[in-house]
Amino acid sequence: MSNHKPGGVDKGTLWRRFMPFLPLVGAVAVCIVILLPFSRQPVQAFMDICLYPLASRAGLSATLIRVTPIAACALGTIVAWKSGLYYLGFDGCYLAGALATTLMALFCPMPAWAFLPLSLMAAFALAGLWALPVGWLRARFGGSEVLTSLMLNYVAVLIVQYTVTGPIRAGQDLPETRLFPATTWLPRLPGLHAHWGIAVVAACAVAVAVVLYRLNAGYFMRMTGLNMRAARHAGMNVGAIMVTVCAVAGGLAGMGGWADTLGLQHRLIDGVGVGIGFHGIVVAILCAMEPLAVLPVAFVYAGLMVGAQAMQRDFQVPAAIINIFESLLVLAVMAMPILKQRYGAGAKDHA
Amino acid sequence: MTAQPDRHSAAYGLHDVTRRFGAVTAVDHVSLYLARGEIHALLGENGAGKSTLMQILFGLYQPDSGSVIMDGAPVRLASPQVAFRHGIGMVHQEFMLVDTLTVAQNVILGLKDEGLFPNMRRVRARVRELATAHGLEVDPDSMVGDLSIGMRQRVEILKLLYRSCRLLILDEPTAVLTGAETAHLLRLLGQLRAQGCTVLLVTHKLAEILEVADRITVIRKGRIIQTVQKGNLVAADLARMMIGREGGPAAPPARQGAMPAGEGVLSVRGGRIHAESPPIGLDIHGGEIVGIAGADGNGQTELAEHIAGIAARWVVPGQIHLAGQVITGLGIAARRALGLRYIPADRGRDGSIAAATLLENAVLGAPMAEDGLWWNLPARRARTGAIMAAGHVVPPDMDLQAGNLSGGNLQKLIVAREARDGPRCMIAVYPTRGLDIGAVEEIWALLRQLRDAGCAIMLISADLDEIMALSDRVAVLYRGGLSSPVQATELGMDDVAAMMSGTGGAA
């Protein structure tokens, strides 16, 4: 039982209140410690990384550019996972979106006002079509969508690799296409390098929130995600829900590919977008699967990544440190509710 | 007459044991003493504390105060493994077997002295030896997952015999057995008693207790009420001790007059559940409850799920008509649209969503077609309020998570939800399983209300009291075959019991 000090603050309760935040503090501490071999002032370096997006226009632009595809994948994750479909193939969907955009940019000349919306729709459609078979296989045969979607990521990478080294290659030296015409470029935000893709993703975040919580369809999705058997018993067409959700989730991630291709690279390059899906998943977890939290959380996440890359460029501090920090952060966040329940203030003593 | 052992002479026992789970006191200063060579029955309602008592004796839980006694001395059973070493073994109501291992492997699971690579030949021989000695024939190499319920219980008992257990604790062993298997088991228990073993038998079945027990202990609300010799007791005496009042839940008002001339609503023809079972023929009319009795494992799930459209489990699908329309081959949503409703056996897994709110649960399966795209919150709240009021669900907070409701309130919510919108036909499977008397009566009232409103109800239950209390007509499901329904007033409980064990003639 706790040691009661009459009149004083109970040591036991203080420790219990503090305990769930321990992993969080630990993550920051570890990050600072591993900066030591590379920087004589690790705490300052850490602060610089964290504040990079706010420190300059370049930093803000770079962050906003990075946020777009990550947030798109995070939204895709939310739509899929909340419906009970643990789809992990967002890397592939990003590439499908990028590929659709590229093909349209190279072979369908049209004025900018028509091109941007149409290419967006094409990206959404192709990415959705890429993801759809996984949902269908799961609904029809009950396999593991986790592994199937993971494997297909690598297939997508190879497809893109084939196209940029073969049919649509520009010249003979680099595995990439030629530069897109200027009419296809996403316009920039006023005063910044960053493009309008972020606005599209923001609109999608709102749309996802509306669908999940204000539409009947969202109810079906959420209930299916919570208990598929009970949803079936209630007459919901769980198979159709899975297929639709998979396609929509894929399409959302595909928009990330659209934005990067038209706003950042302006061509399709072999090896683009590696691991973007997993960053999106991590952000979605940090958001506790709430679509309206995606943009702010993704901003912080991307800011850290961009800051770390600047550190690497300017001071040879390995950017990988931020991967470590962000993973530890997520692990800390995952442990918190469970620790709170078991050890936090107000927890029952073990029976 | 078995001598009454006390704290110092008892072969096994509990001395002044108390055990709490959070705020609930499951077992309250209980003392129970067992002698060698005795069959001791433990009688009590659901939630009375029987399970906890057994689990303490078996080492799954430790008492908060008091101790377990062996040969007069206190002993600490830190885990089931320790209990096994002391010769105490338990057969749980839900079998603790691993489906993907063989019988022999299940028997030696957890035994340390079998060595790193157990000599399975020796194990198999020993299992066969024990099996033959006690009439528990089973193939040591068969996969447990392939065995019938009766055979699985044999494996559970063989586990205890293999470890030379002298105290065998059996939790509702005959709940899932046919009549013949039950008789076999009771004979085995007598045999074990003759060999000097002690058997602690936990059961509801008063007839079995009277047949085989030496002494009987009644437990209610965590306290021992009394321990008696069997002597000349009859079932009524036991029932009175157990519940504290005469008979079971309040008897229903007698149904006056003949069958109401309701229209035929549900009609099932020509299907077969298993390859070797006879074809199913069933008609249910509006305004009647047809009770389908039968021990668990005779095809109840297959019957219910096939008609409700959950899963087409029958070998021959047959033809199902609802209010004149063919529904064979239609999906769940289509059947619901035609007025079919379903109360599943597993309320936590199939009938509700624990992590969702009561509102979200109450809306499950509600017709939404006219609503269009948007989630109509005011209408949903109104509907949920009406459902919760009709079902007397407590607490009346529709934003509460369903996982926080007690079993009784959850089931009331489910029944009221399914009964909403005046369904044509309702299939209810084990609707009051695991509920306390109060909730049972409330749910019976809801079902009767539904029947009086003209709904055709198929009630599937293993509880004979429930069948007799609610049904207008009764049929018996045995090995996938359904007897022709007979008016409840023309049947006695013994007739039904006989049909359930396959020994009575089907009408």
Added chain:
Amino acid sequence: MHNGVILTIILTGLRLGVPVMLAAMGEVFGESAGVLNVGLEGMLLLGGITSFMVAASTHSALLGTLAVIPVALLAAELLGVYYIRLGASQIVTGIVFNLLSLGVASYAYRLYCPPGTLAARIQTVETTLWGIPLPVFPVIALCIIMHLVLMHSRFGMAVRAVGEAPAAAEAAGLDVTRVRMAALRLSCIGGALAGAYLIVCQIGLFRDSIVQGQGFSALAVVIFGRWRPLAVGCAAVLLGCLDALQFSLQAYVPGLPPQVFLALPYLAAALATSGLFGRMHQPAALTIPWMAGRRVQ
């Protein structure tokens, strides 16, 4: 195609399939006990960097290989906290662990080989017997041993019981948490050894990108082999043969782009786990956390 080519494909397949086989052997135990280790991909990376650093420093391939074992045990402790003790989502934990491993491996490599210095190269193990690299033989032997252990030993039965019916296992006196932790350790060691093999026997230097889905392929191969180590081993070799096809078939079918062959193993794995080939009877308690002493109603 004559016999020489088929033999070449099989021998190459054996060689290429070893990392997946190693990782899969450990994972079979993990999954049979109910733990899905999506972090296997990260384990390969950690094994790779550890073996690289140790082998480059000590010039001993053996020491490099052995050094991964303590690293694997450490990782198993961390993963075990989330997979088993906290009951967190195994898929999410695995994904995050992969990111963490990527960070740790890159960081360690940066520390060891600062940019500007020559990337270290270690001498890969070249000895062969009948055309098959020496390390392949113990791996095949391992496959057979693992099968015997899982199917016939007391530990194997405990593992399978814990993954199929943890309640029954606990009632039989087994400590579900301890058995699962032991199985998880095997899974992590398998993954780390696979990473060591990649460095010490195949590639000889370290890049962030040496692991391209072999860990995930191991997960797929476990399902394909229905959680039976012998079948899993064969499936791993099959996958390796598909990989090997890219070298042989190119000569025979010159028109096809190389990416088609590179994609074959991934496509095969995707199909294997899609459920097309029959419902998988996976261990019933896989990914379901177990809280000891669950109250029986």
